Amino acid sequence: MWVGQALARRARWRWAEIVFWLAAFAALFLPAGRHLILNEIAILALFALSLDLILGYAGIISLGHAAFLGLGAYAAGLLAKHVTDDPTVGLALATVAAASLGFATSFLVLRGSDLTRLMVTLGVAMLLGELANALPDLTGGADGLQGVTMGPLLGLFEFDLYGRVAYAYSLTTLFVLMLVARAVVYSPFGLSLMAIRRNRLRASALGVPVHKRLIAVYTLAAAFAGAAGALLAQTTAFVSLDFFEFHRSADVLLVLIIGGAGWLYGGILGAVLYEALQDALAAVTPEYWQFWIGLFLVAFVMLGRERLTGGMRGLLARFGR
Amino acid sequence: MTAALETRGLAKRFGGLVATRDVSFTLEQGARHALIGPNGAGKTTFVNLLTGVLPASAGRVLLAGEDVTSLSAEARVRRGLVRTFQINQLFGDLTPLETLALAIDEQLGLGGRWSHAVGGDAVVAEITAVAERFGLADVLDSRTDTLPYGKQRLLEIAVAFACKPKVLLLDEPAAGVPEAERRDILDAIAALPVEVSVLLIEHDMDLVFSFARRISVLVDGALLVEGEPEVIAADPRVRAVYLGGNDHG
Numbered sequence: 001m002w003v004g005q006a007l008a009r010r011a012r013w014r015w016a017e018i019v020f021w022l023a024a025f026a027a028l029f030l031p032a033g034r035h036l037i038l039n040e041i042a043i044l045a046l047f048a049l050s051l052d053l054i055l056g057y058a059g060i061i062s063l064g065h066a067a068f069l070g071l072g073a074y075a076a077g078l079l080a081k082h083v084t085d086d087p088t089v090g091l092a093l094a095t096v097a098a099a100s101l102g103f104a105t106s107f108l109v110l111r112g113s114d115l116t117r118l119m120v121t122l123g124v125a126m127l128l129g130e131l132a133n134a135l136p137d138l139t140g141g142a143d144g145l146q147g148v149t150m151g152p153l154l155g156l157f158e159f160d161l162y163g164r165v166a167y168a169y170s171l172t173t174l175f176v177l178m179l180v181a182r183a184v185v186y187s188p189f190g191l192s193l194m195a196i197r198r199n200r201l202r203a204s205a206l207g208v209p210v211h212k213r214l215i216a217v218y219t220l221a222a223a224f225a226g227a228a229g230a231l232l233a234q235t236t237a238f239v240s241l242d243f244f245e246f247h248r249s250a251d252v253l254l255v256l257i258i259g260g261a262g263w264l265y266g267g268i269l270g271a272v273l274y275e276a277l278q279d280a281l282a283a284v285t286p287e288y289w290q291f292w293i294g295l296f297l298v299a300f301v302m303l304g305r306e307r308l309t310g311g312m313r314g315l316l317a318r319f320g321r
Numbered sequence: 322m323t324a325a326l327e328t329r330g331l332a333k334r335f336g337g338l339v340a341t342r343d344v345s346f347t348l349e350q351g352a353r354h355a356l357i358g359p360n361g362a363g364k365t366t367f368v369n370l371l372t373g374v375l376p377a378s379a380g381r382v383l384l385a386g387e388d389v390t391s392l393s394a395e396a397r398v399r400r401g402l403v404r405t406f407q408i409n410q411l412f413g414d415l416t417p418l419e420t421l422a423l424a425i426d427e428q429l430g431l432g433g434r435w436s437h438a439v440g441g442d443a444v445v446a447e448i449t450a451v452a453e454r455f456g457l458a459d460v461l462d463s464r465t466d467t468l469p470y471g472k473q474r475l476l477e478i479a480v481a482f483a484c485k486p487k488v489l490l491l492d493e494p495a496a497g498v499p500e501a502e503r504r505d506i507l508d509a510i511a512a513l514p515v516e517v518s519v520l521l522i523e524h525d526m527d528l529v530f531s532f533a534r535r536i537s538v539l540v541d542g543a544l545l546v547e548g549e550p551e552v553i554a555a556d557p558r559v560r561a562v563y564l565g566g567n568d569h570g
């Protein structure tokens with residue numbers, strides 16, 4: 001009897017979670033001015049959530065996650081330019097395109113050490129960036145994809161200059177994909193991922209088909225990253241080679257590490273902290289903000305992320321009980 | 322009747338070191354068989370070859386007559402060949418509840434499912450039954466690494482049992498367990514269902530002789546002798562290399 005209840009408790013909504021989502025949606029009604037940055041945060045959070053699925057849950061480290069972001073962005077951008085300006089169609093296409101790439105490249109991350117994974121994922125992102133560069137007729141090359149214009153969301157809401165609709169769109173997408181991620185990590189599939197990350201040998205000795213599970217989660221994470229890419233392309237009406245760049249992959253890794261991997265909300269927390277920090281530093285020292293962010297990161301890692309974000313997690317857990 | 326598990330000319334080399342030497346071994350249906358041998362004899366390596374953790378350098382492994390030599394570790398588990406680990410390999414920050422749920426979901430073929438949360442009547446019933454059998458009911462919801470070592474070793478056996486083994490390989494299940502908690506492990510092993518064929522690796526001779534109806538002795542990667550416990554106990558070669566030595570209690 002209580003066994004069933006104890007299992008059900010794993011997936012229960014925590015109070016802090018509910019409060020967070022209410023606040024995030026309430027922010028839609030803030031006076032105009034903050035929505036552009038909120039939109040950016042929501043997209044970065046989705047990108048980091050995607051990385052959390054593979055790194056935090058399955059233990060696959062990647063330095064090339066931007067491959068999927070970039071592919072999703074180009075897929076959505078090209079669709080808008082040549083076929084239809086309906087954002088949701090673009091979002092769907094980008095998701096499918098990135099998932100296909102994820103599936104195709106998942107075989108590269110199954111074996112080997114973390115170091116090989118870093119190199120392989122980095123290589124895939126570089127390959128794609130170079131490919132986009134080599135096809136200027138299609139991608140606009142170094143100039144980026146110009147002339148991406150979006151139609152109204154669901155045929156109803158025009159994207160406004162202040163980013164309110166954009167934020168609503170990105171936040172809703174983030175929320176829906178968080179529901180998916182939640183379902184996944186609390187399912188038997190998610191439990192098997194957690195086992196694989198902790199001890200692959202032990203997982204396979206319990207009959208877990210390790211490769212199959214890793215292929216599935218890598219594909220899923222790629223789909224999420226593709227969706228983030230589509231949101232970015234659609235809400236900024238621009239796609240460039242920069243989307244594939246190393247710094248994108250590195251940033252999202254930092255964001256996730258700042259927020260803490262393996263508890264679903266690390267990507268969101270990390271994105272908020274990262275953007276806030278960047279914003280604050282850019283206001284104080286516009287020229288040297290990267291220096292300060294670098295210093296912050298070193299201090300952060302040396303002092304122990306656990307002590308900072310661990311506090312937040314503890315709070316969440318306490319609210320949950 | 323086909324043997325539950327059989328090896329033919331099984332061998333393993335690590336570079337220049339031969340850890341398993343031409344081992345042809347048979348585990349009968351319903352066996353209570355012990356494999357003994359000094360430290361470094363190659364017992365764990367043998368289990369690793371049987372279960373597919375390591376690829377064999379030569380030879381075959383047959384499970385109920387079927388050649389499984391080229392199958393992955395997880396495919397062998399699904400066919401009923403399950404092992405425990407000599408050194409604790411549990412998921413320390415998961416609970417026994419989660420660990421058992423994981424094994425049972427895989428066993429029921431639900432492990433890839435992601436539309437429902439972990440749970441469901443069949444899984445709950447199975448967890449409850451296994452936990453009761455191994456005396457784990459009261460610790461199910463605590464972190465595994467906070468449990469007394471004896472409980473962790475019981476969970477190690479319980480989670481293997483939850484995989485519904487036809488052949489169960491126990492690699493030193495009582496190693497490192499304090500005297501006070503040892504009894505529980507002996508009882509759990511003694512109470513395994515008769516239809517499960519068991520191969521026990523153990524240094525504790527009391528446990529070996531109370532459990533085994535047949536004993537094989539592995540020395541330097543090769544099978545030295547096999548027979549009934551009285552025969553093994555009386556064998557001068559075994560006394561010389563193993564029982565006579567004072568490296569084990």
Ligand SMILES: Nc1ncnc2c1ncn2[C@@H]1O[C@H](COP(=O)(O)OP(=O)(O)OP(=O)(O)O)[C@@H](O)[C@H]1O
Nearest residue numbers: 335338340358359360361362363364365366367407
């Ligand atoms: N992966 C490996 N690579 C290289 N050598 C190994 C490996 N695994 C085991 N060996 C060596 O093979 C030999 C047999 O080791 P094994 O662990 O199988 O012995 P064992 O009989 O289980 O010993 P114990 O009673 O101490 O558990 C040892 O010499 C060991 O060092």
Ligand SMILES: [Mg+2]
Nearest residue numbers: 364365366407
């Ligand atoms: Mg051993």
